[in-house]
Amino acid sequence: MSNVYDEPMRRALSLALMGEGQTGRNPIVGAVILNSAGHVIAEGFHAGKDHAEVVAIKSLATIPANSTIIVTLEPCNHTGKTGPCTQAIIDAGISRVVYAVNDPNPVAAGGAQRLNDEGIEVISGVLEMESRFANRAWLNVVEKKRPLFIWKIAASIDGKTAAADGTSKWITSESSRAYVSNLRRNSDAILVGTGTVLADNPSLVPHDELEVPNPLRVVLGEREIPKDSLVFDSRAELLHIQSRDFIALIDGLLEKGIKQVLVEAGSELGTAMLSAGLIDEMMLFQAPTLLGSGTNFIGDLGITSLDNRLKLEILEHKQIGPDLFTHLKVGI
């Protein structure tokens, strides 16, 4: 079903995505304002301070009569770090509110009702699926009380992450590694096990050197990390959870307000998280090379028969430089 508001909502959605990695505990949200002729006259997205609706409203000196605001999430109805967006919309004299996803957060919900009570026309559910997907990390925290975990894997096309002698740098291309840098930038935290720190001494920061804070580095495992490890450098905060307990991990992440975690773990931790039902998505980079022997990217899942195979859904699939990239959802 196509809707007259699909196109401006698509624009609001792409604005929302510009805030990825910058909104802390909050959802990503984008908004555009249309005048009575349906033309976009203002835009805004949440980048950690003002909410998207407020950014768009503030950008205009005056709001024309019969304006419509298009927003990817139901406007909030509570006073947190900022005032309620419903009030800002009412004060601006906006006539119609079109949004994509209902706010499931009990504290902030009720926005649509409030706007309706004020005589503002409210339309919901426009591009809901796409907007839910864009905000799936935040929705995961609200609905499942845990962050979204995305397991990133770099392997040969026969599924090996390292050769028999342990060499693994670099299986995939520079293009793929640049892509991973962007994935890090759009994540709230990067997770590895102590084994990866001890074996590879990774820095776990994006390579873009932007002036915004880098994502939290999280190391899980009981072993001590050498003090000169790169994860201790000043480029990002480090959280070492000295435990193998996933409850402790989730509690630690929620406490820090983490919504989306890029899991850059090896086979052992990745397989354990997958077996525990904690891996939501996988991002698989496959180099067009064969190793034959070496380390499989995934270990024993306790699956012995084809009937019990773990089904995935392909979300996206493309070539990146010489490599293949597949973004998969776990479970269908």
Added chain:
Amino acid sequence: MSNVYDEPMRRALSLALMGEGQTGRNPIVGAVILNSAGHVIAEGFHAGKDHAEVVAIKSLATIPANSTIIVTLEPCNHTGKTGPCTQAIIDAGISRVVYAVNDPNPVAAGGAQRLNDEGIEVISGVLEMESRFANRAWLNVVEKKRPLFIWKIAASIDGKTAAADGTSKWITSESSRAYVSNLRRNSDAILVGTGTVLADNPSLVPHDELEVPNPLRVVLGEREIPKDSLVFDSRAELLHIQSRDFIALIDGLLEKGIKQVLVEAGSELGTAMLSAGLIDEMMLFQAPTLLGSGTNFIGDLGITSLDNRLKLEILEHKQIGPDLFTHLKVGI
């Protein structure tokens, strides 16, 4: 470098491909005839009887003055099952011959020279790379004295062809299996080891039930095959090479005039052929599922370090139904 003859040559090439699997020992060839205004007035391809040039010429009652014939391979200059195409072109009064690939077969070569001697303008090398690729199986036989071997693999995305208990039907989707049926149709022979026959009892025929002969079924290995195996049915010829010797295999295939072999072998035979440098290409179907344990599609290649990895080149890459399909060339 684009050429005025690129477009008709592309058409000739797509005609040539219609003959795949039907030309026996011969190359696939397509031809189109252009009138003096450059319009296509006739088409032909080799389907096992008349050569492409002759098919196109015969389709016209009279050949207009100043016609050009576009053909994917240098016209042959010898009398085999049919007369030389050069003579047919000369007799037809065609003014210009444009072809893609020189004929490397010493018996049939010399066509361009002969045409030139008759005062016909000859242009060569148009879309040569694409045309060589389309005829790579035949060129392989002429130049390397062995058929082209394409290894087809159906695996989970973690590279398993069977679960721990041996179950393997069906890892990939019906769409992928229909695609494999087409690959069989376009091959001259289908190769498996005795192990696959004993374990899976495959029929190794295309599922399309066309009225043309099915590709040769080839089983390699010393073990006896039970008389009630499907490979013995009447739908296609069977060649059982009771040996593990690849020389015997190649000799047997060349004797039968086989140019292109779809290798539907398991890990053991596939890995052995790859190690022996006999796998030219791989066609990998990956289902979006994980098994964790089970049989890897490839075994030990003797590669112990990342530096010695076997490099592949991606020729084609797409989704087929829910699965991923990657066509790879071995070596770059």
